[in-house]
Amino acid sequence: METKILDADAIRTMQDTAPTAGGVSKQKARISRLMVSPSVLLLLLWMVVPLSMTIYFSLIRYNLLYPGENEYVGLENFRFFVTDLGFMAGMTNTLLLVGSVLLITVVFGVLISLLINLAFWGQGIVRILLISPFFIMPTVNALVWKNLLLHPVSGVFAAIWQFFGAQPIDWFSELPLFSIIMIVSWQWLPFAILLLMTALQSLDQEQQEAARLDGAGPWALFWHLTRPHLARPIAVVVMIETIFLLSLFAEIFTTTGGGPGYETTNLAYLIYSQALLQFDVGLASAGGLIAVILANIAAFFLVRVVGKSLTDKQ
Amino acid sequence: MADLTIKNLKKSFGDVEILKGINLTIKDHEFVVFVGPSGCGKSTLLRSIAGLEEVTSGHIYLDDREITELAPAKRDLAMVFQSYALYPHMSVRKNMSFALELAKESKETINAKVAEAARILELEPLLERKPKELSGGQRQRVAIGRSIVRQPKVFLFDEPLSNLDAALRVQMRLELARLHHDLKATMIYVTHDQVEAMTLANKVVVLNQGQIEQVGSPMELYHSPANRFVAGFLGMPKMSFLPATVLVCDHQGTRIQLDDGATLTLPVDGTSLRKYSPVTLGVRPENIHVADPAESHFTGRLDIAENLGSDTYCYVKTSTGETLTVRTPGNFTCNFGQQIGLSLELDQCHLFDDQEQALPRLERIAA
Ligand SMILES: Nc1ncnc2c1ncn2[C@@H]1O[C@H](COP(=O)(O)OP(=O)(O)OP(=O)(O)O)[C@@H](O)[C@H]1O
Ligand SMILES: [Mg+2]
Numbered sequence: 001m002e003t004k005i006l007d008a009d010a011i012r013t014m015q016d017t018a019p020t021a022g023g024v025s026k027q028k029a030r031i032s033r034l035m036v037s038p039s040v041l042l043l044l045l046w047m048v049v050p051l052s053m054t055i056y057f058s059l060i061r062y063n064l065l066y067p068g069e070n071e072y073v074g075l076e077n078f079r080f081f082v083t084d085l086g087f088m089a090g091m092t093n094t095l096l097l098v099g100s101v102l103l104i105t106v107v108f109g110v111l112i113s114l115l116i117n118l119a120f121w122g123q124g125i126v127r128i129l130l131i132s133p134f135f136i137m138p139t140v141n142a143l144v145w146k147n148l149l150l151h152p153v154s155g156v157f158a159a160i161w162q163f164f165g166a167q168p169i170d171w172f173s174e175l176p177l178f179s180i181i182m183i184v185s186w187q188w189l190p191f192a193i194l195l196l197m198t199a200l201q202s203l204d205q206e207q208q209e210a211a212r213l214d215g216a217g218p219w220a221l222f223w224h225l226t227r228p229h230l231a232r233p234i235a236v237v238v239m240i241e242t243i244f245l246l247s248l249f250a251e252i253f254t255t256t257g258g259g260p261g262y263e264t265t266n267l268a269y270l271i272y273s274q275a276l277l278q279f280d281v282g283l284a285s286a287g288g289l290i291a292v293i294l295a296n297i298a299a300f301f302l303v304r305v306v307g308k309s310l311t312d313k314q
Numbered sequence: 315m316a317d318l319t320i321k322n323l324k325k326s327f328g329d330v331e332i333l334k335g336i337n338l339t340i341k342d343h344e345f346v347v348f349v350g351p352s353g354c355g356k357s358t359l360l361r362s363i364a365g366l367e368e369v370t371s372g373h374i375y376l377d378d379r380e381i382t383e384l385a386p387a388k389r390d391l392a393m394v395f396q397s398y399a400l401y402p403h404m405s406v407r408k409n410m411s412f413a414l415e416l417a418k419e420s421k422e423t424i425n426a427k428v429a430e431a432a433r434i435l436e437l438e439p440l441l442e443r444k445p446k447e448l449s450g451g452q453r454q455r456v457a458i459g460r461s462i463v464r465q466p467k468v469f470l471f472d473e474p475l476s477n478l479d480a481a482l483r484v485q486m487r488l489e490l491a492r493l494h495h496d497l498k499a500t501m502i503y504v505t506h507d508q509v510e511a512m513t514l515a516n517k518v519v520v521l522n523q524g525q526i527e528q529v530g531s532p533m534e535l536y537h538s539p540a541n542r543f544v545a546g547f548l549g550m551p552k553m554s555f556l557p558a559t560v561l562v563c564d565h566q567g568t569r570i571q572l573d574d575g576a577t578l579t580l581p582v583d584g585t586s587l588r589k590y591s592p593v594t595l596g597v598r599p600e601n602i603h604v605a606d607p608a609e610s611h612f613t614g615r616l617d618i619a620e621n622l623g624s625d626t627y628c629y630v631k632t633s634t635g636e637t638l639t640v641r642t643p644g645n646f647t648c649n650f651g652q653q654i655g656l657s658l659e660l661d662q663c664h665l666f667d668d669q670e671q672a673l674p675r676l677e678r679i680a681a
Contacts, residue, residue: 204397204402206397207402210395210399210460213413214387214460215416229402
């Protein structure tokens with residue numbers, strides 16, 4: 001549901017920032033408004049119905065364990081959710097998760113795509129290998145990491161640690177959030193590479209040569225030509241990844257289950273645990289709404305930034 | 315001072331040799347134009363000079379310094395690309411100051427140099443714009459400005475005007491000529507356009523398949539081409555060629571017989587020829603005149619006439635099937651298929667031996 005609202009938001013901003021042709025007559029504008037109205041209406045319905053249901057649920061007492069006691073409770077659910085022990089943890093973990101995965105994927109995405117943009121033998125294979133993690137289902141990805149790589153007894157990492165005589169790390173209990181960040185970054189890095197790599201291929205060769213003649217070394221070339229050229233794809237990567245990372249769930253569910261304690265519980269997981277583990281639909285709805293508001297705040301700034309870079313930069 | 319010397323320069327891409335031993339000397343203040351058919355290696359030669367291509371063998375000297383292995387930025391050259399290659403994210407001012415900033419020049423110097431270049435190129439009102447907000451001609455000027463501010467010893471241009479429309483091209487051509495005069499710079503210029511080559515150059519270098527065919531002033535190349543390739547390449551419309559055989563060759567001139575039977579005596583030193591050896595006669599359109607068939611050298615059948623207003627170019631078929639291009643005045647009228655007489659200005663004709671090399675013209679003996 002969060003994603004739906006985000007999409008509508010994004011579309012609105014894109015329309016706002018789109019260049020308005022000066023010569024288009026009012027007649028034409030009316031016709032085009034008429035033509036898009038069915039899909040806009042459908043989207044609106046798609047958004048409004050679940051949203052109003054959620055708002056309604058959030059304002060009543062609605063626990064599946066106590067059927068029939070659905071009286072109006074005002075903002076009680078919200079108060080309860082916000083003061084819940086898990087809430088602050090969920091907020092921080094969400095921000096930490098999104099922030100670090102974004103940082104890792106963008107920085108490494110740029111570096112790796114710069115590297116594989118150089119001509120070398122076996123380039124095609126390397127590219128495919130780099131892209132492929134993106135096509136693995138999140139649950140499968142998490143399971144592979146959990147059981148094959150990070151497992152404290154039989155995992156590959158444990159074997160490496162043992163080979164060097166070190167005590168293997170129990171990743172999910174000692175560094176739970178870091179492990180999740182690692183897994184999710186592995187999943188999303190290919191996405192960044194894919195976008196940045198294609199962008200690099202459209203980098204103008206003659207501009208680079210002109211800059212070389214102007215005395216630019218590799219660093220100046222990167223900073224003055226490549227970096228501005230990549231600004232737009234990086235903005236797109238950040239926006240799309242944020243949308244998906246805000247609602248990260250499968251990786252946490254399959255590995256740590258939000259624990260130990262609340263250490264890997266993000267907002268999405270918190271809502272899930274409220275709704276399904278404690279059967280409190282009202283509370284979960286209130287949490288959902290809070291998450292929607294947070295996501296929209298994030299989306300608002302992101303769309304501003306991305307929309308700006310899409311229209312400003314060449 | 316900026317003398318550029320190229321010695322036996324060779325360049326291969328893989329197994330394919332693109333430049334096959336280029337020897338060339340370019341003097342200070344010269345405006346040198348490279349011409350040649352597409353794919354002959356003009357851009358490759360220019361890029362090798364700029365340092366953007368590594369040469370396979372040979373040497374390049376700028377004054378007394380060898381620059382063959384030097385990094386592009388250290389060569390004291392500036393290049394203007396066909397696509398302009400402006401930096402899209404920088405303003406016009408930043409585009410022009412980029413090289414100076416990288417060279418860590420002081421703010422005042424940079425501002426002064428950019429202002430000077432902007433003044434010369436009339437870019438002052440555009441300094442804060444981005445390249446995409448400029449017209450083609452303005453972008454071209456920014457690209458030139460970017461090279462001016464560095465005050466290089468040599469300017470390199472790779473077909474800089476080919477993206478402009480005809481009117482703008484004429485204007486920019488004049489500006490380039492003015493710039494060359496004002497800056498007193500050495501310029502190397504690649505073009506496909508014969509008019510640009512003829513009007514701008516002090517020295518034209520004709521390239522063909524990675525080799526230099528001839529070097530000389532535009533008039534030298536036009537009036538005394540060294541071989542059939544140069545003769546055919548320069549001039550619009552092209553020179554016409556007629557096969558012939560030698561009848562008499564001595565110090566007085568060369569008497570040849572065209573395939574259709576007409577005999578001509580040319581003031582050309584034919585002492586290197588043997589009797590009956592095959593030769594080729596070359597005549598430019600302006601050196602053939604329509605004449606009364608009785609007094610003419612030979613006759614032909616008019617094929618097509620193209621009237622350009624000031625001139626009419628007639629394409630005439632000889633009895634052996636060769637096509638001759640004839641320039642006639644703009645008011646010339648003639649019917650398709652009509653037999654017309656043609657007379658040649660014999661002292662302006664070119665004769666090429668069986669190796670396609672031009673035979674030297676005799677100084678006028680009678681005069
Ligand atoms: N990077 C390259 N790799 C392989 N071959 C190349 C490369 N660059 C150029 N060539 C070849 O070198 C030859 C000369 O190219 P060049 O660009 O110098 O031609 P040109 O004379 O500038 O032609 P044009 O007038 O069409 O610009 C061409 O046959 C081209 O295919
Ligand atoms: Mg070229």
